[in-house]
Amino acid sequence: MLALHRVSKTYPNGVEALARFSAEIHQGEIVAIIGGSGCGKSTLLRAIAGLDRASSGTVTLDDEAIASPHAKIGIIFQEPRLLPWLSVADNIGFGLADLPAAERREKVARALERVRLTEKAQAWPRELSGGQAQRVAIARALVPQPEVLLLDEPFSALDAFTRRDLQDHLLDLWADTRPTLMLVTHDVDEAVVLADRVLVMRPRPGRLFDRIEINLGRPRDRNSPLFENFKRSVLTSLDRSLDRSVPDRDATQGPGQAMWW
Amino acid sequence: MISDAPVLQQSSEPAETAAAPSRIVRYARPVLGVLLPLTLALGWELVVWVGWSNGRLVPPPSRVFANITELARSGELVRHITATLWRVALGFAFGVVAGTLLGAISGYWSLARRLLDPTVQALRAIPSLAWVPLFILWLGIFETSKIALIAVGVFFPVYLGVMGAILAVDRKIVEVGRTFRLSGPAMIRRILLPAVLPAYVVSLRVGLGLGWMFVVAAELIGASEGLGYLLLDGQQLGKPAQILAAIVIFAILGKLTDWLIEVAAAPFLRWQDAFGRAKGA
Structure with a gap:
């Protein structure tokens, strides 16, 4: 809880x-959480994330x-915040650096399939549309199973x-x-x-x-x-x-x- | 809700880079770059050949070229080039390692920056040639002092480039690293260094340029071999063709090593979504 x-x-x-x-x-x-601007929504979220x-x-x-x-605790921001120097697959696997390579590959592949971006696995973030990029961000946050x-x-x-x-x-x-x-x-x-x-x-x-x-x-x-x-x-x-x-x-x-x- | 009406989905494929240029255009591009020096060289050759100038102080390209081949045939050229290249390579290596390490440290830890940066900036303000007498006293007249001088020249632009680039890394990207709980070294390795890579390559190229500058200074001071020695020798014996030959070789080597950095870095920068890329550089 x-x-x-x-x-x-x-x-x-x-x-x-x-x-x-x-x-x-x-x-x-x-x-x-909903509210007018300046009501501390993002402040609250950043405190829960431990960023502030x-x-x-x-x-x-x-x-x-x-x-x-x-x-x-995982977080997804308003912008996808993908790392532009990593391929889509590497972005999704970013939080899994501690896992053995084979296991990481498998998890990334499954996540790519779940967000329907398997064919974009090796693409650069700059080649994605806004919606695709945010899907990658969601996959990246979910793949360590927070x-x-x-x-x-x-x-x-x-x-x-x-x-x-x-x-x-x-x-x-x-x-x-x-x-x-x-x-x-x-x-x-x-x-x-x-x-x-x-x-x-x-x-x-x-x-x-x-x-x-x-x-x-x-x-x-x-x-x-x-x-x-x-x-x-x-x-x-x-x-x-x-x-x-x-x-x-x-x-x-x-x-x-x-x-x- | 206003947003209820379905809107056309934004295109899922952003525009690919413009269609590959035709073959002619692709080959013509590098040619464009040599057009100006070639015209000037041919022009001067013509001026001397016609007799408008005797070309004694500014020898025509043919005479410079003859000097180069003569040096090459005697094996002198290889010896001088090797000596100079070796000095630049060593000095560049030391300068880059030190500049990268210290730049990364003072870019990342603000405490280190407060301790270190004012001193480094003060040292940077010293014209680097002012070190020469000291280096010769400390390290002797031979290789060590020359390499140290080159390393000093390379160090500052690399240090400044790395530190400035790290300080300018997008906070939002750094936050991604924080949410994945990266340790300090991991943050540097996985977020900061890749993020600063484009700026880093630029500072390496600036550093290399300074390295070439300082090798001349070092070799003018006291050397028995090297391209700088050729310059000095040409001046003392009144051989402008030899001076120009050395200058031409400096230009070629400088351009070549700069190009090597560019080519070596290119595979690591393919991800960039930048103005320069779209134009095919």
């Missing part, structure tokens, strides 16, 4: 990016405190069609080993398609505003009325999060009470 306890981050220039964020995320759960240190509060994974990057995979607006730079395709693809890959997914997004559609639970944050300082359980079976039909309902409730919550007259909601209530308004 990934536990965030009163995680706060104040930057040296005094900006309070994140204030007392607490949440518990169960193994295999998919959580989307929280000013106060703790991040623990299975009772182990996270202060630096951890083998069980327990937690963090995604920082992973599809926001892609066109709508490719984005949908990759969302479905991500769920497909997730089903293989069922890691915990924690996804930062500003796309309501994406949050409702992917997440079991949506955490809405509000800015200045960045903090938890609301949580919404998405009680929808999978695969989800983007056109069903129920789907629309959930989207509407997330949108409403987002609107309210930006309305400064609305007080913070006590974020300790259980599931099923999300639509309290």
